[in-house]
Amino acid sequence: MNKNTMTQLLGGLLLLGATILPAHAGDGHDHGEAPATPAGVASPRFSATSETYELVGILNERKLSLYLDHTADNSPVKDAKLELEVGGKAVAVNNIGEGEFEATLATEPQPGELPITATIVAGNDSDLLAANLDIHSEAHADKNAGALPWKPIAAGAALLLALGAALRIKRNRVVGGAA
Incomplete structure (x- = not known):
């Protein structure tokens, strides 16, 4: 497989990866009316x-x-x-x-x-x-509150790595072809 085909394949994979990333929405994000949230814990x-x-x-x-x-x-x-x-x-x-x-x-x-x-x-x-x-005793905090959405972050990192690899291949091809 030549470098041009490899670059096209990698570019296609990047494009495909970008389009199939799962959308991440937290609990209650159904595009309906958002419920009112209290500003803080009220004193008894x-x-x-x-x-x-x-x-x-x-x-x-x-x-x-x-x-x-x-x-x-x-x-x-x-x-x-x-x-x-x-x-x-x-x-x-x-x-x-x-x-x-x-x-x-x-x-x-x-x-x-x-x-x-x-x-x-x-x-x-x-x-x-x-x-x-x-x-009332204070409600227990949701275990996932404040947690990072690791799946989209990991997918984004993988895409950035793949993009970096594609740019490196392209740069090597340009540098190698000019030499």
């Missing part, structure tokens, strides 16, 4: 509402941030006292601003539902609110 939270008050709590490890508003207009409750029970245990609450409180739990809660009871006293009004804080 709860909300408890009565005719007078709404209490929202957000847990970050052991720290519980609490927001107390009037149900009617969503304005912060001024000069309120808040008593809190988490899982049946009293937890000290600090007022850090109008309608904003902070509490630190003794230990980080385990996954599951944790009952919350809040007693609110503001002026002559008082209320008892109850809710459950639903704590």
Whole structure:
């Protein structure tokens, strides 16, 4: 087989290889509507509402941030006292601003539902609110998340090697023919 035939054969193989490479698409790539993805892991939270008050709590490890508003207009409750029970245990609450409180739990809660009871006293009004804080363990990451698609990379590398070999053969033919 002469060099010209070899170059044509190699070129044909390169062309064939380029056209039969498998398309690589990750999970969920069906060209349909893409589902919304969360921006990150949301902190566990709860909300408890009565005719007078709404209490929202957000847990970050052991720290519980609490927001107390009037149900009617969503304005912060001024000069309120808040008593809190988490899982049946009293937890000290600090007022850090109008309608904003902070509490630190003794230990980080385990996954599951944790009952919350809040007693609110503001002026002559008082209320008892109850809710459950639903704590989920973080979902396991997909084992293939972040993995490189090795098959297309390997195919591309093989094509580049074949192209390099074809160019080397062509260059040798030109150099050899000129000499």
